[in-house]
Amino acid sequence: MNGGTMMELLKVHGSGNDFFILDEKNLESPLNDQQLSSLAQKVCDRKQGLHGGADGILLVTKSDLTSQAAEKMRVINSDGSEASMCGNGIRTVARYLSSKNQQTDFKIQTMYADLEVKKENEFAPGVKVFSAEISPVSFAAKDLKMHFPKKNQLLDQSLPELAPGFKFSAVAVPNPHLITFVDHQQLIGPKLGEIASYLNDGKNPYFPDGVNVSFVEVLTKDKIFVRTYERGVGFTNACGTAMSAASLIYVMLYPHNINLEQRLTVINPGGMVKTIVHQRTDGAYWISLIGNATFVARVTVAQPAALAGDFSQATWQATGEQAAYEKFVRGLDSEF
Numbered sequence: 001m002n003g004g005t006m007m008e009l010l011k012v013h014g015s016g017n018d019f020f021i022l023d024e025k026n027l028e029s030p031l032n033d034q035q036l037s038s039l040a041q042k043v044c045d046r047k048q049g050l051h052g053g054a055d056g057i058l059l060v061t062k063s064d065l066t067s068q069a070a071e072k073m074r075v076i077n078s079d080g081s082e083a084s085m086c087g088n089g090i091r092t093v094a095r096y097l098s099s100k101n102q103q104t105d106f107k108i109q110t111m112y113a114d115l116e117v118k119k120e121n122e123f124a125p126g127v128k129v130f131s132a133e134i135s136p137v138s139f140a141a142k143d144l145k146m147h148f149p150k151k152n153q154l155l156d157q158s159l160p161e162l163a164p165g166f167k168f169s170a171v172a173v174p175n176p177h178l179i180t181f182v183d184h185q186q187l188i189g190p191k192l193g194e195i196a197s198y199l200n201d202g203k204n205p206y207f208p209d210g211v212n213v214s215f216v217e218v219l220t221k222d223k224i225f226v227r228t229y230e231r232g233v234g235f236t237n238a239c240g241t242a243m244s245a246a247s248l249i250y251v252m253l254y255p256h257n258i259n260l261e262q263r264l265t266v267i268n269p270g271g272m273v274k275t276i277v278h279q280r281t282d283g284a285y286w287i288s289l290i291g292n293a294t295f296v297a298r299v300t301v302a303q304p305a306a307l308a309g310d311f312s313q314a315t316w317q318a319t320g321e322q323a324a325y326e327k328f329v330r331g332l333d334s335e336f
Protein backbone atom coordinates (compact mmCIF):
# COMPACT_ATOMS: atom_id res chain seq x y z
CA MET A 1 0.00 0.00 0.00
CA ASN A 2 1.24 3.56 -0.82
CA GLY A 3 0.93 6.87 0.99
CA GLY A 4 -0.29 10.09 -0.62
CA THR A 5 -3.89 11.18 -0.79
CA MET A 6 -4.99 7.80 -2.05
CA MET A 7 -6.63 5.63 0.56
CA GLU A 8 -5.92 1.93 0.16
CA LEU A 9 -8.32 -0.60 1.59
CA LEU A 10 -8.48 -4.37 1.63
CA LYS A 11 -11.93 -5.97 1.27
CA VAL A 12 -12.01 -9.11 3.42
CA HIS A 13 -14.42 -11.49 5.07
CA GLY A 14 -14.70 -14.23 7.66
CA SER A 15 -17.74 -16.48 7.02
CA GLY A 16 -19.18 -13.76 4.79
CA ASN A 17 -19.01 -11.16 7.61
CA ASP A 18 -17.31 -8.52 5.46
CA PHE A 19 -15.05 -5.60 6.24
CA PHE A 20 -12.64 -3.10 4.80
CA ILE A 21 -9.22 -3.21 6.44
CA LEU A 22 -7.70 0.25 6.64
CA ASP A 23 -4.06 0.46 7.76
CA GLU A 24 -3.46 3.82 9.41
CA LYS A 25 0.22 3.64 8.36
CA ASN A 26 -0.86 4.22 4.77
CA LEU A 27 -2.81 7.39 5.49
CA GLU A 28 -1.21 10.77 5.00
CA SER A 29 -2.58 11.83 8.37
CA PRO A 30 -4.55 9.73 10.87
CA LEU A 31 -8.32 10.11 10.87
CA ASN A 32 -9.92 11.42 14.05
CA ASP A 33 -12.71 9.39 15.65
CA GLN A 34 -15.46 11.47 14.08
CA GLN A 35 -13.94 11.08 10.58
CA LEU A 36 -13.54 7.36 11.15
CA SER A 37 -17.15 6.94 12.24
CA SER A 38 -18.41 8.98 9.29
CA LEU A 39 -16.13 7.07 6.86
CA ALA A 40 -17.49 3.73 8.14
CA GLN A 41 -21.08 4.85 7.60
CA LYS A 42 -20.29 5.99 4.05
CA VAL A 43 -18.03 3.14 2.93
CA CYS A 44 -20.19 0.41 4.50
CA ASP A 45 -23.57 1.60 3.19
CA ARG A 46 -25.04 -1.38 1.32
CA LYS A 47 -26.63 0.82 -1.38
CA GLN A 48 -24.44 3.92 -1.77
CA GLY A 49 -21.20 2.60 -0.26
CA LEU A 50 -17.99 1.22 -1.71
CA HIS A 51 -18.66 -1.75 -4.03
CA GLY A 52 -21.71 -3.04 -2.13
CA GLY A 53 -20.60 -1.81 1.30
CA ALA A 54 -19.58 -3.94 4.26
CA ASP A 55 -20.42 -4.77 7.87
CA GLY A 56 -17.64 -2.55 9.21
CA ILE A 57 -14.15 -1.08 9.02
CA LEU A 58 -11.17 -2.71 10.74
CA LEU A 59 -8.60 -0.02 11.49
CA VAL A 60 -5.02 -1.23 11.97
CA THR A 61 -2.96 1.16 14.08
CA LYS A 62 0.24 1.10 16.08
CA SER A 63 -0.37 -0.51 19.47
CA ASP A 64 -0.42 1.46 22.75
CA LEU A 65 2.78 1.57 24.83
CA THR A 66 1.16 -0.68 27.46
CA SER A 67 0.55 -3.48 24.94
CA GLN A 68 2.82 -6.45 24.18
CA ALA A 69 1.49 -6.51 20.61
CA ALA A 70 3.04 -4.49 17.78
CA GLU A 71 -0.29 -3.52 16.23
CA LYS A 72 -3.84 -2.79 17.32
CA MET A 73 -7.20 -3.49 15.67
CA ARG A 74 -10.12 -1.11 16.11
CA VAL A 75 -13.59 -2.21 14.99
CA ILE A 76 -16.03 0.33 13.58
CA ASN A 77 -19.53 -1.00 12.88
CA SER A 78 -21.39 0.06 9.72
CA ASP A 79 -23.47 2.55 11.75
CA GLY A 80 -20.24 4.29 12.89
CA SER A 81 -20.27 2.94 16.47
CA GLU A 82 -17.10 1.33 17.84
CA ALA A 83 -17.07 -2.27 19.13
CA SER A 84 -14.55 -3.76 21.54
CA MET A 85 -13.92 -6.87 19.46
CA CYS A 86 -14.66 -8.66 16.20
CA GLY A 87 -13.98 -12.39 15.96
CA ASN A 88 -14.31 -12.71 12.19
CA GLY A 89 -12.46 -9.47 11.63
CA ILE A 90 -9.46 -10.24 13.81
CA ARG A 91 -8.70 -13.36 11.75
CA THR A 92 -8.48 -11.27 8.58
CA VAL A 93 -6.33 -8.66 10.33
CA ALA A 94 -4.16 -11.53 11.59
CA ARG A 95 -3.63 -12.70 8.02
CA TYR A 96 -2.89 -9.15 6.85
CA LEU A 97 -0.28 -8.62 9.62
CA SER A 98 1.09 -12.14 9.23
CA SER A 99 2.09 -11.52 5.63
CA LYS A 100 3.18 -7.94 6.31
CA ASN A 101 5.44 -8.88 9.27
CA GLN A 102 6.34 -12.48 8.28
CA GLN A 103 4.89 -13.98 11.48
CA THR A 104 2.55 -16.93 11.98
CA ASP A 105 1.83 -16.77 15.72
CA PHE A 106 1.59 -13.40 17.44
CA LYS A 107 -0.63 -11.01 19.39
CA ILE A 108 -2.90 -8.20 18.26
CA GLN A 109 -4.02 -5.49 20.65
CA THR A 110 -7.80 -4.96 20.88
CA MET A 111 -9.79 -2.53 23.04
CA TYR A 112 -9.56 -4.64 26.22
CA ALA A 113 -6.88 -7.28 25.63
CA ASP A 114 -3.91 -8.43 23.60
CA LEU A 115 -5.21 -11.52 21.80
CA GLU A 116 -3.23 -14.45 20.41
CA VAL A 117 -3.71 -15.20 16.70
CA LYS A 118 -2.23 -18.04 14.65
CA LYS A 119 -2.00 -19.27 11.08
CA GLU A 120 -3.80 -22.63 10.66
CA ASN A 121 -4.17 -25.21 7.88
CA GLU A 122 -6.44 -24.24 4.97
CA PHE A 123 -10.08 -25.44 5.18
CA ALA A 124 -9.94 -26.22 1.43
CA PRO A 125 -7.56 -25.32 -1.42
CA GLY A 126 -7.27 -21.53 -1.46
CA VAL A 127 -9.33 -21.01 1.74
CA LYS A 128 -6.82 -19.49 4.17
CA VAL A 129 -7.53 -20.01 7.87
CA PHE A 130 -6.46 -18.23 11.06
CA SER A 131 -7.41 -18.82 14.68
CA ALA A 132 -7.99 -16.16 17.30
CA GLU A 133 -8.25 -16.14 21.06
CA ILE A 134 -11.62 -14.77 22.16
CA SER A 135 -11.39 -13.24 25.65
CA PRO A 136 -11.85 -11.81 28.28
CA VAL A 137 -15.18 -13.43 29.14
CA SER A 138 -17.62 -12.02 31.70
CA PHE A 139 -21.16 -12.88 32.72
CA ALA A 140 -21.55 -9.78 34.91
CA ALA A 141 -24.47 -7.47 34.14
CA LYS A 142 -22.18 -4.45 34.60
CA ASP A 143 -19.80 -5.68 31.86
CA LEU A 144 -22.75 -6.41 29.58
CA LYS A 145 -24.33 -3.02 30.41
CA MET A 146 -27.46 -5.11 30.99
CA HIS A 147 -30.34 -4.02 33.22
CA PHE A 148 -32.90 -6.63 34.22
CA PRO A 149 -34.23 -6.06 37.76
CA LYS A 150 -32.48 -8.27 40.35
CA LYS A 151 -30.39 -10.10 37.72
CA ASN A 152 -26.62 -9.83 38.04
CA GLN A 153 -26.18 -12.40 35.33
CA LEU A 154 -28.32 -14.43 32.93
CA LEU A 155 -27.84 -18.14 32.29
CA ASP A 156 -30.73 -19.95 30.59
CA GLN A 157 -33.38 -17.75 32.19
CA SER A 158 -36.86 -16.75 31.08
CA LEU A 159 -37.44 -13.07 30.44
CA PRO A 160 -41.24 -12.82 30.02
CA GLU A 161 -40.97 -9.02 29.93
CA LEU A 162 -38.82 -9.36 26.78
CA ALA A 163 -39.98 -12.51 24.96
CA PRO A 164 -42.18 -15.12 26.64
CA GLY A 165 -41.32 -18.71 25.77
CA PHE A 166 -37.56 -18.19 25.28
CA LYS A 167 -34.67 -18.74 27.70
CA PHE A 168 -31.74 -16.35 27.47
CA SER A 169 -28.08 -16.34 28.43
CA ALA A 170 -25.86 -13.28 28.31
CA VAL A 171 -22.08 -13.11 28.04
CA ALA A 172 -19.50 -10.45 27.18
CA VAL A 173 -16.52 -11.74 25.15
CA PRO A 174 -15.91 -8.81 25.76
CA ASN A 175 -18.55 -7.33 23.40
CA PRO A 176 -22.06 -8.15 24.66
CA HIS A 177 -24.05 -11.14 23.45
CA LEU A 178 -27.53 -12.46 24.22
CA ILE A 179 -27.99 -16.11 23.28
CA THR A 180 -31.05 -18.35 23.09
CA PHE A 181 -31.37 -21.96 21.95
CA VAL A 182 -34.26 -22.52 19.56
CA ASP A 183 -35.75 -25.06 17.17
CA HIS A 184 -35.38 -24.78 13.39
CA GLN A 185 -38.66 -22.91 12.80
CA GLN A 186 -37.73 -20.29 15.40
CA LEU A 187 -34.21 -20.05 13.93
CA ILE A 188 -35.52 -19.02 10.53
CA GLY A 189 -38.58 -17.13 11.79
CA PRO A 190 -39.09 -13.40 12.46
CA LYS A 191 -38.62 -13.41 16.26
CA LEU A 192 -34.83 -12.87 16.24
CA GLY A 193 -35.21 -9.69 14.19
CA GLU A 194 -38.04 -8.46 16.41
CA ILE A 195 -36.18 -9.03 19.70
CA ALA A 196 -32.84 -7.74 18.40
CA SER A 197 -34.15 -4.61 16.72
CA TYR A 198 -35.99 -3.70 19.95
CA LEU A 199 -32.87 -4.29 22.07
CA ASN A 200 -30.82 -2.15 19.69
CA ASP A 201 -33.23 0.78 19.46
CA GLY A 202 -31.19 2.88 21.93
CA LYS A 203 -34.34 3.46 24.02
CA ASN A 204 -35.08 0.10 25.66
CA PRO A 205 -34.35 -0.21 29.42
CA TYR A 206 -32.55 -3.59 29.21
CA PHE A 207 -29.59 -2.93 26.91
CA PRO A 208 -29.43 0.85 26.40
CA ASP A 209 -26.09 0.47 24.53
CA GLY A 210 -27.43 -2.41 22.43
CA VAL A 211 -26.45 -6.05 22.26
CA ASN A 212 -25.62 -8.70 19.64
CA VAL A 213 -28.45 -11.26 19.65
CA SER A 214 -28.13 -14.85 18.40
CA PHE A 215 -30.51 -17.76 17.91
CA VAL A 216 -28.77 -21.13 18.13
CA GLU A 217 -30.01 -24.50 16.85
CA VAL A 218 -28.31 -27.72 17.96
CA LEU A 219 -27.72 -29.81 14.81
CA THR A 220 -25.78 -32.74 16.30
CA LYS A 221 -23.81 -33.11 19.54
CA ASP A 222 -20.77 -31.34 18.10
CA LYS A 223 -22.46 -29.09 15.53
CA ILE A 224 -24.60 -25.97 16.07
CA PHE A 225 -26.06 -23.32 13.76
CA VAL A 226 -25.80 -19.69 14.85
CA ARG A 227 -27.80 -16.83 13.31
CA THR A 228 -26.97 -13.35 14.56
CA TYR A 229 -28.40 -9.85 14.49
CA GLU A 230 -25.46 -7.60 15.27
CA ARG A 231 -25.46 -4.41 17.26
CA GLY A 232 -24.52 -1.51 15.01
CA VAL A 233 -25.12 -3.50 11.82
CA GLY A 234 -28.26 -5.71 11.74
CA PHE A 235 -28.37 -9.26 10.36
CA THR A 236 -24.94 -10.41 9.21
CA ASN A 237 -23.80 -13.62 7.50
CA ALA A 238 -21.95 -14.50 10.67
CA CYS A 239 -20.56 -12.97 13.85
CA GLY A 240 -17.36 -14.53 15.20
CA THR A 241 -17.73 -13.35 18.78
CA ALA A 242 -21.39 -14.50 18.74
CA MET A 243 -20.35 -17.99 17.56
CA SER A 244 -17.72 -18.04 20.33
CA ALA A 245 -20.24 -16.87 22.94
CA ALA A 246 -22.80 -19.43 21.70
CA SER A 247 -20.17 -22.21 21.89
CA LEU A 248 -19.37 -21.30 25.50
CA ILE A 249 -23.04 -21.26 26.53
CA TYR A 250 -23.56 -24.56 24.66
CA VAL A 251 -20.73 -26.21 26.64
CA MET A 252 -22.19 -24.86 29.89
CA LEU A 253 -25.81 -25.87 29.22
CA TYR A 254 -25.29 -29.14 27.32
CA PRO A 255 -22.34 -30.86 29.08
CA HIS A 256 -23.73 -34.26 28.01
CA ASN A 257 -23.21 -33.17 24.36
CA ILE A 258 -19.89 -31.35 24.40
CA ASN A 259 -17.04 -30.64 26.80
CA LEU A 260 -14.27 -28.15 27.31
CA GLU A 261 -11.36 -28.66 24.89
CA GLN A 262 -13.57 -30.44 22.33
CA ARG A 263 -13.80 -29.06 18.81
CA LEU A 264 -17.24 -27.78 17.85
CA THR A 265 -18.43 -27.07 14.29
CA VAL A 266 -20.43 -23.86 14.03
CA ILE A 267 -22.46 -23.38 10.86
CA ASN A 268 -23.67 -19.88 10.00
CA PRO A 269 -25.50 -18.33 7.03
CA GLY A 270 -22.15 -17.40 5.43
CA GLY A 271 -20.13 -20.56 6.02
CA MET A 272 -18.57 -22.43 8.91
CA VAL A 273 -16.05 -22.02 11.72
CA LYS A 274 -14.63 -24.31 14.39
CA THR A 275 -14.52 -23.36 18.06
CA ILE A 276 -12.93 -24.83 21.20
CA VAL A 277 -13.93 -23.66 24.67
CA HIS A 278 -11.14 -23.56 27.28
CA GLN A 279 -11.03 -22.80 31.00
CA ARG A 280 -7.94 -21.43 32.74
CA THR A 281 -6.87 -22.58 36.22
CA ASP A 282 -8.39 -19.41 37.73
CA GLY A 283 -11.78 -20.44 36.28
CA ALA A 284 -11.83 -17.89 33.47
CA TYR A 285 -13.13 -19.11 30.14
CA TRP A 286 -11.68 -18.32 26.71
CA ILE A 287 -12.52 -19.59 23.26
CA SER A 288 -10.45 -20.49 20.19
CA LEU A 289 -12.20 -19.30 17.03
CA ILE A 290 -10.87 -20.95 13.88
CA GLY A 291 -12.13 -19.87 10.47
CA ASN A 292 -11.46 -18.47 7.04
CA ALA A 293 -9.68 -15.15 6.51
CA THR A 294 -10.49 -14.35 2.89
CA PHE A 295 -9.04 -11.41 0.95
CA VAL A 296 -11.61 -10.38 -1.66
CA ALA A 297 -10.10 -7.30 -3.32
CA ARG A 298 -7.56 -4.50 -3.07
CA VAL A 299 -9.23 -1.13 -3.35
CA THR A 300 -8.00 2.42 -3.87
CA VAL A 301 -9.99 5.60 -3.51
CA ALA A 302 -8.91 9.21 -3.11
CA GLN A 303 -9.05 10.06 0.60
CA PRO A 304 -11.09 13.29 0.24
CA ALA A 305 -13.55 11.49 -2.07
CA ALA A 306 -13.93 8.60 0.40
CA LEU A 307 -14.56 11.01 3.26
CA ALA A 308 -17.21 12.69 1.10
CA GLY A 309 -18.80 9.33 0.25
CA ASP A 310 -17.88 9.52 -3.45
CA PHE A 311 -16.69 6.12 -4.67
CA SER A 312 -17.21 6.71 -8.37
CA GLN A 313 -13.43 6.74 -9.08
CA ALA A 314 -12.51 3.88 -6.75
CA THR A 315 -10.49 1.00 -8.21
CA TRP A 316 -11.26 -2.62 -7.34
CA GLN A 317 -8.72 -5.38 -7.94
CA ALA A 318 -10.21 -8.77 -7.10
CA THR A 319 -7.79 -11.32 -5.61
CA GLY A 320 -9.66 -14.30 -7.06
CA GLU A 321 -9.96 -15.95 -3.63
CA GLN A 322 -13.73 -15.60 -3.43
CA ALA A 323 -14.26 -18.38 -5.98
CA ALA A 324 -12.34 -20.84 -3.78
CA TYR A 325 -14.39 -19.75 -0.78
CA GLU A 326 -17.70 -20.19 -2.62
CA LYS A 327 -16.65 -23.67 -3.73
CA PHE A 328 -15.87 -24.53 -0.11
CA VAL A 329 -19.32 -23.28 1.03
CA ARG A 330 -21.07 -25.28 -1.71
CA GLY A 331 -19.31 -28.34 -0.30
CA LEU A 332 -20.74 -27.52 3.15
CA ASP A 333 -24.28 -27.36 1.70
CA SER A 334 -24.00 -30.91 0.45
CA GLU A 335 -22.48 -32.04 3.75
CA PHE A 336 -25.27 -30.57 5.93
Ligand SMILES: N[C@@H](CCC[C@H](N)C(=O)O)C(=O)O
Pocket residue numbers: 017075077082083084085086087088089175176212230231232233236238239240241242
Ligand atom coordinates in the same frame (compact mmCIF):
# COMPACT_ATOMS: atom_id res chain seq x y z
N1 LIG B 1 -18.96 -9.19 13.51
C1 LIG B 1 -18.14 -9.14 14.65
C2 LIG B 1 -18.62 -8.32 15.81
C3 LIG B 1 -18.62 -6.84 15.46
C4 LIG B 1 -19.01 -5.99 16.61
C5 LIG B 1 -20.45 -6.11 17.00
N2 LIG B 1 -21.34 -5.68 15.98
C6 LIG B 1 -20.65 -5.27 18.27
O1 LIG B 1 -21.08 -4.11 18.19
O2 LIG B 1 -20.35 -5.80 19.35
C7 LIG B 1 -17.60 -10.49 15.02
O3 LIG B 1 -17.31 -11.26 14.10
O4 LIG B 1 -17.35 -10.77 16.20
